[in-house]
Amino acid sequence: MRALLAVAVLALGATACAPADAGQSVEVPGQPGRSKSAAAERATRRAYDGAPPVVPHAPFGAACTSCHTAQGIEVEGLGFAPPSPHAETAGLGLTARCQQCHVLRSTDALFVESGFAGLRQDLRRGRRLNPLAPPVIPHPGFMRENCSACHDGPAAREEIRTPHPERTRCGQCHVEQVTSDVFSR
Amino acid sequence: MTQSDRRGFLSVLGAAGAGVVAFSCGDKREAERIVQGQLASSLSPADLTWGKAPCRYCGTGCGVEVGVRDGRVMAVRGDEQSPVNKGLLCVKGYHLPAMLYGKDRLTHPLRRRPDGTLERITWDEALDLVAERFQSTLTEHGPEAVAMYGSGQWTVFDGYAALKWVKGGMRSNNLDPNARLCMASAVMGFMTQFQSDEPMGCYEDLEAGDDFVLWGNNMAEMHPVLFSRMLETKRRRPDVRIVDLCTRRTPTSDYADLVVMFRPGSDLAIANGILHLLVRDGAIDEGFLTENCVFKRGVEDLDAIGYGCFGDQAERYGFKDEARDSSLDELKAFVAEYTPERVAELSGVAPAQLAALARIYGERNRGTVSLWCMGVNQHTRGTWMNNLITDLHLVTGKISRPGANPFSLTGQPSACGTAREVGTLSNRLPADMVVTNDEHRAKAEQIWGLEAGTINAKPGYHAVDMFRALARGDVKAMWIQTTNPWVSLPNLRRFERKPGDGRFVVVSEIYPTPTTDVADLILPSAAWVEREGVFGNTERRTQQWNKLVDAPGEAREDAWQIVEVARRMGMGHLFPWEGDDWHEAMFEEYRSFGLGTGKDLASYKELQATRGMLWPVVKGRETRYRYAAGHDPYVTKKAGVHFYKAKGYGERAAVWLRPWQPPAEVPDEEYPLWLTTGRVLEHWHTGSMTRRVPQLHQAVPEAYVELNRADATELGLKAGDRARVLSRRGQVELSVRIDDRGQPPRGTVFVPFFDEDRLVNELTLDALDSISKEPDYKKCAVRVERAGDAP
Numbered sequence: 010m011r012a013l014l015a016v017a018v019l020a021l022g023a024t025a026c027a028p029a030d031a032g033q034s035v036e037v038p039g040q041p042g043r044s045k046s047a048a049a050e051r052a053t054r055r056a057y058d059g060a061p062p063v064v065p066h067a068p069f070g071a072a073c074t075s076c077h078t079a080q081g082i083e084v085e086g087l088g089f090a091p092p093s094p095h096a097e098t099a100g101l102g103l104t105a106r107c108q109q110c111h112v113l114r115s116t117d118a119l120f121v122e123s124g125f126a127g128l129r130q131d132l133r134r135g136r137r138l139n140p141l142a143p144p145v146i147p148h149p150g151f152m153r154e155n156c157s158a159c160h161d162g163p164a165a166r167e168e169i170r171t172p173h174p175e176r177t178r179c180g181q182c183h184v185e186q187v188t189s190d191v192f193s194r
Numbered sequence: 195m196t197q198s199d200r201r202g203f204l205s206v207l208g209a210a211g212a213g214v215v216a217f218s219c220g221d222k223r224e225a226e227r228i229v230q231g232q233l234a235s236s237l238s239p240a241d242l243t244w245g246k247a248p249c250r251y252c253g254t255g256c257g258v259e260v261g262v263r264d265g266r267v268m269a270v271r272g273d274e275q276s277p278v279n280k281g282l283l284c285v286k287g288y289h290l291p292a293m294l295y296g297k298d299r300l301t302h303p304l305r306r307r308p309d310g311t312l313e314r315i316t317w318d319e320a321l322d323l324v325a326e327r328f329q330s331t332l333t334e335h336g337p338e339a340v341a342m343y344g345s346g347q348w349t350v351f352d353g354y355a356a357l358k359w360v361k362g363g364m365r366s367n368n369l370d371p372n373a374r375l376c377m378a379s380a381v382m383g384f385m386t387q388f389q390s391d392e393p394m395g396c397y398e399d400l401e402a403g404d405d406f407v408l409w410g411n412n413m414a415e416m417h418p419v420l421f422s423r424m425l426e427t428k429r430r431r432p433d434v435r436i437v438d439l440c441t442r443r444t445p446t447s448d449y450a451d452l453v454v455m456f457r458p459g460s461d462l463a464i465a466n467g468i469l470h471l472l473v474r475d476g477a478i479d480e481g482f483l484t485e486n487c488v489f490k491r492g493v494e495d496l497d498a499i500g501y502g503c504f505g506d507q508a509e510r511y512g513f514k515d516e517a518r519d520s521s522l523d524e525l526k527a528f529v530a531e532y533t534p535e536r537v538a539e540l541s542g543v544a545p546a547q548l549a550a551l552a553r554i555y556g557e558r559n560r561g562t563v564s565l566w567c568m569g570v571n572q573h574t575r576g577t578w579m580n581n582l583i584t585d586l587h588l589v590t591g592k593i594s595r596p597g598a599n600p601f602s603l604t605g606q607p608s609a610c611g612t613a614r615e616v617g618t619l620s621n622r623l624p625a626d627m628v629v630t631n632d633e634h635r636a637k638a639e640q641i642w643g644l645e646a647g648t649i650n651a652k653p654g655y656h657a658v659d660m661f662r663a664l665a666r667g668d669v670k671a672m673w674i675q676t677t678n679p680w681v682s683l684p685n686l687r688r689f690e691r692k693p694g695d696g697r698f699v700v701v702s703e704i705y706p707t708p709t710t711d712v713a714d715l716i717l718p719s720a721a722w723v724e725r726e727g728v729f730g731n732t733e734r735r736t737q738q739w740n741k742l743v744d745a746p747g748e749a750r751e752d753a754w755q756i757v758e759v760a761r762r763m764g765m766g767h768l769f770p771w772e773g774d775d776w777h778e779a780m781f782e783e784y785r786s787f788g789l790g791t792g793k794d795l796a797s798y799k800e801l802q803a804t805r806g807m808l809w810p811v812v813k814g815r816e817t818r819y820r821y822a823a824g825h826d827p828y829v830t831k832k833a834g835v836h837f838y839k840a841k842g843y844g845e846r847a848a849v850w851l852r853p854w855q856p857p858a859e860v861p862d863e864e865y866p867l868w869l870t871t872g873r874v875l876e877h878w879h880t881g882s883m884t885r886r887v888p889q890l891h892q893a894v895p896e897a898y899v900e901l902n903r904a905d906a907t908e909l910g911l912k913a914g915d916r917a918r919v920l921s922r923r924g925q926v927e928l929s930v931r932i933d934d935r936g937q938p939p940r941g942t943v944f945v946p947f948f949d950e951d952r953l954v955n956e957l958t959l960d961a962l963d964s965i966s967k968e969p970d971y972k973k974c975a976v977r978v979e980r981a982g983d984a985p
Contacts (some may be wrong), residue, residue: 022291031877034320056288056289056291056292056887056888057269057291058238058239058269059239059266059269059270059271059288060288060289060889061285061288063889063892063893066440074965098279098281098282099280099426100282100283100419100422100425100426101422102425102426103400104428104429104449105422105425105426106414106418106421106422106425106445106449108285108445108875109284109285109414109418109419109422110283110284110285110874111285111289112285112827112875112876112889112890112893112894113893114207114892114893115890115892115893115895116891116892116895118891118892118895119888119891119892120885120886120891120895121296121297121298121705121885121886122296123292123293123295123296123297123886123887123888124295124296124297125291125292125294125475125887125888126268126295127268127269127291127292128237128238128239128242128261128268128269129237135236145610146427147238148239149239149271151271151272151274151281152281182382186240188240189240189241
C-alpha cells in the first residue's frame with residue numbers, strides 16, 4: 010500500500026511534504042501568495058457532516074457577502090474567503106442572514122464535556138458505473154446548488170476539483186444519490 | 195485497503211491529475227489519510243437510519259430528519275418535506291443531536307441526603323417516595339398544598355398525564371406551566387377577543403403578506419427560520435415592507451424598512467395612536483365592524499389593578515377584569531386623546547413614523563401581518579397590548595385571510611400543543627375549557643369516567659404565585675418537570691430555597707441545573723427522540739414523532755413518571771391502559787375533548803403519516819385560516835369571516851378599548867437605566883441544553899451587558915470591561931458589549947438570561963400582567979457601575 014502511495018505521489022510530480030498539524034493554511038496551487046485552510050482544519054469546523062461550519066475568524070462587522078462573493082476573494086492576511094454553496098436556496102439568498110446558521114467561535118472552553126460523535130465530515134467517492142462514466146453526487150444537493158463553490162476555484166479541495174469548470178450545468182451528467190437501494194419489483 | 199478502495203483512490207487522483215493544478219501538501223496529507231482507511235471506515239448519510247421529528251427548541255416547530263446509527267443520533271438535517279421550514283434550520287437546530295450527549299446527563303434517580311449530598315436510588319424507591327409525599331400532603335393539608343409546575347416543552351402526553359393526575363386525581367388546580375412566563379398574555383388576548391385560543395393564520399402568511407409589523411420582536415434571533423421565510427418573500431417581491439418596532443436595535447432591525455424605536459411600555463400608546471389616525475383618516479372598515487364585531491371595555495383604574503408585585507399583591511395576585519359593553523362611537527372618543535403629539539411625548543416616536551404605521555395598517559389593498567412574541571407578552575399590560583394589536587386588524591378588517599392576520603409567535607415547542615391546548619394552566623381544561631365552568635368540568639369528568647363534582651372549581655395558583663406559596667410554605671409538595679425555574683423566574687432571590695426546609699420538591703430533568711440543585715429528589719428524564727411524542731407549534735400544527743434511540747441509563751419519559759406515581763396513589767383508573775405502550779390510546783382520549791368544537795385535532799394515525807396537520811382537522815383536511823369562509827369547515831358562510839367560537843359575544847369578535855398605563859418600575863435618580871432581558875440566537879431559554887453543545891457554547895459562552903456607547907463613555911466603560919448591574923433586588927457582574935449584535939438606545943441596557951452563572955433574573959421585578967399574570971421581564975430600573983478592566 011505504501012508503495013502504491015509513493016507511486017501516486019510520484020505520478021503527480023510533487024515533492025515530499027513535511028508533516029504538519031491540522032490548522033495550518035495551505036498555499037493555493039498554481040497561485041503563489043494565495044492561501045486557504047487545510048481540508049482537515051475545515052472539517053473540524055463542523056459538528057458532523059451536514060452541520061453548518063462555524064465562522065473561523067473574528068467578526069468584521071461588514072456584511073458576510075462583501076468577502077464571500079459569488080466567486081470568493083482573497084483577503085490579505087487571512088486567506089481565501091470561499092464563496093457560498095447555497096446562494097440560490099430559497100430563504101438563503103444574498104439578502105439572508107448568514108448568522109442564522111453560521112456562528113462565531115469566541116472561546117475553546119466547554120461548559121460541559123460532550124459525548125456527541127457525529128457523522129464524520131469526509132470526502133466520499135461518487136460511484137461511477139465505469140471508469141469513463143460521470144460519478145454520481147454522494148451528498149445531498151439541497152443548499153449546495155452552487156457546485157462551483159466547492160468543486161472549482163481556489164477553495165476547492167484538489168480531490169474534488171472539476172476538470173471541466175467550463176461546463177456549467179453539472180446536473181446534466183451528475184445526479185444525486187439519495188438511496189443505496191436498488192430497484193426491484 | 196480493498197481493491198475497490200485502491201481503484202477509487204486512483205480515480206480520485208486521476209481526476210485531480212487531469213485538472214490544471216497539482217496537490218498541495220495539506221491536501222495531499224488529506225488524501226493520504228483517506229487512502230489509509232478512513233474513507234473506507236467512515237459512514238455516509240445513506241448509512242444512517244432517518245426518522246422525522248420536530249425540533250426540540252422553539253415554537254416554530256421546524257421539521258428535522260434525525261440520522262441514527264447504533265442507537266445514537268449522529269446527524270440531523272432540515273426536513274425538506276416539512277411545510278414549516280422546507281429544509282432549512284437555524285444553528286440550534288443543526289446542532290440538536292449534541293444536546294443529548296452532554297457528559298453529565300442524569301441517568302438514575304437521585305435522593306438528597308440530610309447532609310445535602312445525593313444518593314442513587316431505584317425507580318421503585320423514587321416513585322414510592324413521590325407518591326407517599328404527595329399523598330400525605332394531600333391528607334394533612336388538602337389539595338392547595340400540592341402543586342405541579344410543568345412546561346411548554348412537555349409533550350402532549352406529559353401534559354395530559356399531569357392534567358389528569360392533578361385535576362382528575364388529586365382534585366387540585368395547582369398545575370401551571372412555565373408557559374405562564376411566556377405566552378399567557380397571548381392566550382388571554384385571543385380568549386378575550388375570540389373566546390378561543392391561538393392564531394387564525396398560519397406560516398403561509400409569511401409569503402402572502404405585503405407588510406410585516408414586528409411588535410417588540412427580535413425575530414432574526416428568536417424565530418430565525420420564520421424570519422428567513424419572510425426575507426425570502428421580500429427578496430421575491432421588493433415592495434414588501436418590514437417594520438421593526440423595538441426598544442433596542444437588534445439584528446432584526448438590520449433587515450427592516452422602517453425601525454421605530456420607542457420607550458419601554460409605550461407600545462400601548464403607539465397602538466392607540468395608530469387607532470386615532472385610522473379613525474381620523476376614515477381608514478376604519480365600518481362595514482366589517484358592524485357585521486363581525488362587538489366592543490368591550492374593562493377595568494381601567496390603575497389603583498385597583500396594580501402590578502402584582504407591591505403590597506398585598508406581592509404574595510397573591512388575583513385581580514379580575516370585568517367587561518362591559520362599549521361601542522364604535524366610544525372607541526372613537528377613547529382614542530381621541532392619543533394624538534400624534536401625545537404619543538410622541540409618551541413614546542419618543544416621531545409623528546411622521548406614527549403616520550407611516552397608520553398608513554400601513556390602513557391601506558386596504560395590502561395585506562398586513564402583525565408578529566409579536568415576548569416584548570408584548572411579558573408586559574404588565576400584556577393582555578391589553580395583545581388586544582390592541584388584534585384591534586388594529588379588526589378595525590381594518592385585515593383578519594382571517596391569507597397575508598392579513600395578527601400572528602402571535604411562541605417560544606416553546608409545545609406551548610400551544612400542550613400548555614394551551616391540553617390546558618395545563620391553573621384555570622384550564624382541554625380544548626379552551628375552564629375549571630370555573632360547570633359544563634366544562636362535567637364534560638371532563640364524563641370523558642375521564644369520574645364522579646360528578648370530582649374536579650375542583652376553584653382555580654389554582656398561577657406560576658409566580660405558586661412559587662410565592664412554596665416560599666411561604668403554603669405549597670408543601672411540588673413536582674417540577676422539563677423546566678428550570680431557579681433560572682427563569684423573575685426576582686429570583688425571593689424564591690431561594692435550601693432542601694430540608696420541610697417542603698418536598700421533585701425535579702424531572704435531563705441535566706443538572708440550578709433547579710436540580712435545590713431538589714429533594716431528582717428524576718432522570720428521557721429527552722426528545724429518546725421517547726415518543728407530540729408537540730403543537732405556533733401555527734396550530736400538531737406534530738408526532740416516534741422514539742428513535744434509547745435514553746441513557748434509566749432515564750424515562752415524564753408522562754411515564756406521572757402515570758407510575760398516579761398508579762401508586764390509587765389513581766390507576768385515570769390511566770387504564772396496560773403496560774407502557776399507551777401513547778396512541780392516550781392521545782385519542784385527549785382528542786375526544788376537541789372533536790366537533792372547532793378544536794379538532796388530527797388522529798394519531800394521520801399525525802404519524804404526515805409532517806403535522808393544522809387544526810381544526812375535519813374529515814382529514816387541515817385548516818390554514820380559521821374563521822374564514824372557504825377555509826374553515828365550521829364556517830358555513832359563502833364569503834367573509836365568522837367568529838363562531840365567540841358564543842358569549844353573539845359569534846362576533848371583541849374590539850377592546852385599552853388605555854396606556856405606565857410600567858411598574860421606571861428609572862429614577864438612584865436606578866437611572868432601563869433593564870430589558872431576553873434571548874440570543876445561540877442559546878435556548880435557560881441554556882441547560884444549548885450550553886452543552888460545544889459550537890453554541892463556544893459562540894456565546896456567557897451572558898453580557900449591552901450598553902449604549904454614550905452611557906458606557908459616561909460610566910468610564912469600554913467593550914470587554916467588567917460592569918456591575920444593580921437593581922433594588924440584586925446585582926450581577928458582566929462583561930460589557932458596545933455596538934455589538936444588539937444596540938440599546940441611551941438609557942437602556944440589555945442582558946440575556948441563559949447563563950446560570952450570571953443570573954439576570956436576580957435583578958428583574960416580579961411585576962405581572964393584570965389579566966394573564968405573566969411576569970414582565972422587559973422593564974425594570976437598574977444602575978451600572980464599573981467593576982474592572984477587561985480580563
